[in-house]
Amino acid sequence: MGLTVKATIASFGGKLFKLSHPSTSTGTDMAVNLYLPPQALKSQTKVPVLFYLSGLTCTPDNCSEKGFFQHGASQRGLAIVYPDTSPRGLNLPGEKDAWDFGEGAGFYVDATQEPWAKGYKMDTYITRELPSVLFGADSEFGKYLDADKVSITGHSMGGHGALTLYLKNPGMYKSVSAFAPIANPCECAWGKKAFAGYLGEENKEEWKKHDATELIKGEKWRGHKDARVLVDVGTGDNFYKQGQLLPENFEKAVKEAGVEGVTVRYQEDYDHSYYFMASFSDEHVDHAAKYLGLL
Amino acid sequence: MGLTVKATIASFGGKLFKLSHPSTSTGTDMAVNLYLPPQALKSQTKVPVLFYLSGLTCTPDNCSEKGFFQHGASQRGLAIVYPDTSPRGLNLPGEKDAWDFGEGAGFYVDATQEPWAKGYKMDTYITRELPSVLFGADSEFGKYLDADKVSITGHSMGGHGALTLYLKNPGMYKSVSAFAPIANPCECAWGKKAFAGYLGEENKEEWKKHDATELIKGEKWRGHKDARVLVDVGTGDNFYKQGQLLPENFEKAVKEAGVEGVTVRYQEDYDHSYYFMASFSDEHVDHAAKYLGLL
Numbered sequence: 211m212g213l214t215v216k217a218t219i220a221s222f223g224g225k226l227f228k229l230s231h232p233s234t235s236t237g238t239d240m241a242v243n244l245y246l247p248p249q250a251l252k253s254q255t256k257v258p259v260l261f262y263l264s265g266l267t268c269t270p271d272n273c274s275e276k277g278f279f280q281h282g283a284s285q286r287g288l289a290i291v292y293p294d295t296s297p298r299g300l301n302l303p304g305e306k307d308a309w310d311f312g313e314g315a316g317f318y319v320d321a322t323q324e325p326w327a328k329g330y331k332m333d334t335y336i337t338r339e340l341p342s343v344l345f346g347a348d349s350e351f352g353k354y355l356d357a358d359k360v361s362i363t364g365h366s367m368g369g370h371g372a373l374t375l376y377l378k379n380p381g382m383y384k385s386v387s388a389f390a391p392i393a394n395p396c397e398c399a400w401g402k403k404a405f406a407g408y409l410g411e412e413n414k415e416e417w418k419k420h421d422a423t424e425l426i427k428g429e430k431w432r433g434h435k436d437a438r439v440l441v442d443v444g445t446g447d448n449f450y451k452q453g454q455l456l457p458e459n460f461e462k463a464v465k466e467a468g469v470e471g472v473t474v475r476y477q478e479d480y481d482h483s484y485y486f487m488a489s490f491s492d493e494h495v496d497h498a499a500k501y502l503g504l505l
Numbered sequence: 506m507g508l509t510v511k512a513t514i515a516s517f518g519g520k521l522f523k524l525s526h527p528s529t530s531t532g533t534d535m536a537v538n539l540y541l542p543p544q545a546l547k548s549q550t551k552v553p554v555l556f557y558l559s560g561l562t563c564t565p566d567n568c569s570e571k572g573f574f575q576h577g578a579s580q581r582g583l584a585i586v587y588p589d590t591s592p593r594g595l596n597l598p599g600e601k602d603a604w605d606f607g608e609g610a611g612f613y614v615d616a617t618q619e620p621w622a623k624g625y626k627m628d629t630y631i632t633r634e635l636p637s638v639l640f641g642a643d644s645e646f647g648k649y650l651d652a653d654k655v656s657i658t659g660h661s662m663g664g665h666g667a668l669t670l671y672l673k674n675p676g677m678y679k680s681v682s683a684f685a686p687i688a689n690p691c692e693c694a695w696g697k698k699a700f701a702g703y704l705g706e707e708n709k710e711e712w713k714k715h716d717a718t719e720l721i722k723g724e725k726w727r728g729h730k731d732a733r734v735l736v737d738v739g740t741g742d743n744f745y746k747q748g749q750l751l752p753e754n755f756e757k758a759v760k761e762a763g764v765e766g767v768t769v770r771y772q773e774d775y776d777h778s779y780y781f782m783a784s785f786s787d788e789h790v791d792h793a794a795k796y797l798g799l800l
Binding site: 281479483 | 514515516517518520521570571573575576739741772773774775776778779780781783784
């Protein structure tokens, strides 16, 4: 359970901690970055927490350097947690063969198929183990983090992760937002490849349990009046144009299910990159801050 | 003189253009990024311009992705120009042998020593050629850029470049700022290596013409009452600790020369990275905006 501090970096008046810890979910050491805003460090009080889930190939460092979330986190007074996107170093056969499956591409599900069932447990890692590691009694950072005020966001595969972990676990997170999420993985190439590999080619009913467009239609959310969901998609995003994101399918499901409190915005000309996220990260931090009692 | 647009990227309500053009100063094609804020694109009016000079090894992309200058530029309504740090592709002997000399390390001087005199003319490129390429009649971007309202900033080697080009050319830029600048290159290892190579081991008097600490003491600036200089240095910066930056020498020279309007700030715990610059880029944009008539 022990956290090792690999680096401490001053950023926007707070500190970014590059951390590592042994994980029982993945059977590997896991890297994670934690940003503590000045409000936490100076007043030694607990602040709300926003989990940011990264996209394909990314490590905790990409968004820490290029996402600009620390700017908004420092303004509003919340901490940001940047987990990794998969176990690394399991050395499973084929683990490094593709950029959209295996290492760097855990898809935030618990794999049931061999060899992936050995360690690719990113749902359990993000929702159960990592919070206990960061917020628990053994954590030197626990005194800064309010375990009862947590929201979640993410980008691309991480947008899928944020939406599905939120929708699967009502009450665990106060709100959710996503940038260019894979909103209907059961129907796009990335999702079909990942779910076939991690969950089994034939288990289509199981796939639906990890698909935001399917989950929003389920009994937990049908007719819900305060879903607290914000999604941004760039109209210049090539992956959107290629049908990997399918936000319209999610919007259609929201309407059919009579769910309220879901905002999907299409940002003209923006692409799939961190240039897009940096341009709107303040607004996503504010979306979380509103439901975390900071606005 | 023609500019080729390699990419157009939406960022903070404006557009970042990745450009390339043949350069007569360097004898190569030169990459340069240009950010146009929404104020320029929407109202088709000319906006003031801030040149950002990058540090050792960097290309125009590093700060475009990680510096967050576009955030402030969009707020205040100014354009940002991100030039490259040297010619690339001259294939001079030894050009790629070191990260602190040759390619990616032009030091913003016009080399007088062979083989570097062939193409390493970054002073002329930044102060003469690039403005004519961007602002000139042949430029499709000229209609957006106010050639009479230009300021300059930079990081590390680029901070040296910004300070020295500003101090050598009174009136060319409305103000200058620098992050962790090499403020006294005649006295640090990086500067001695670069100046010996580009200007000649023995030409110490020539070296002083390209050293901010020497220039601020010169006749152009001695006793000046409105220098319009802002410098930030992080106290956790290892290159500062190693004596590569020497901002105290610059401060001492400012005091001895009776120059007013110079602010040097030491930011606690900040390092030499883009995390440092991103945290203060809004303030440096505001420093420029003030003297460009935007604040």
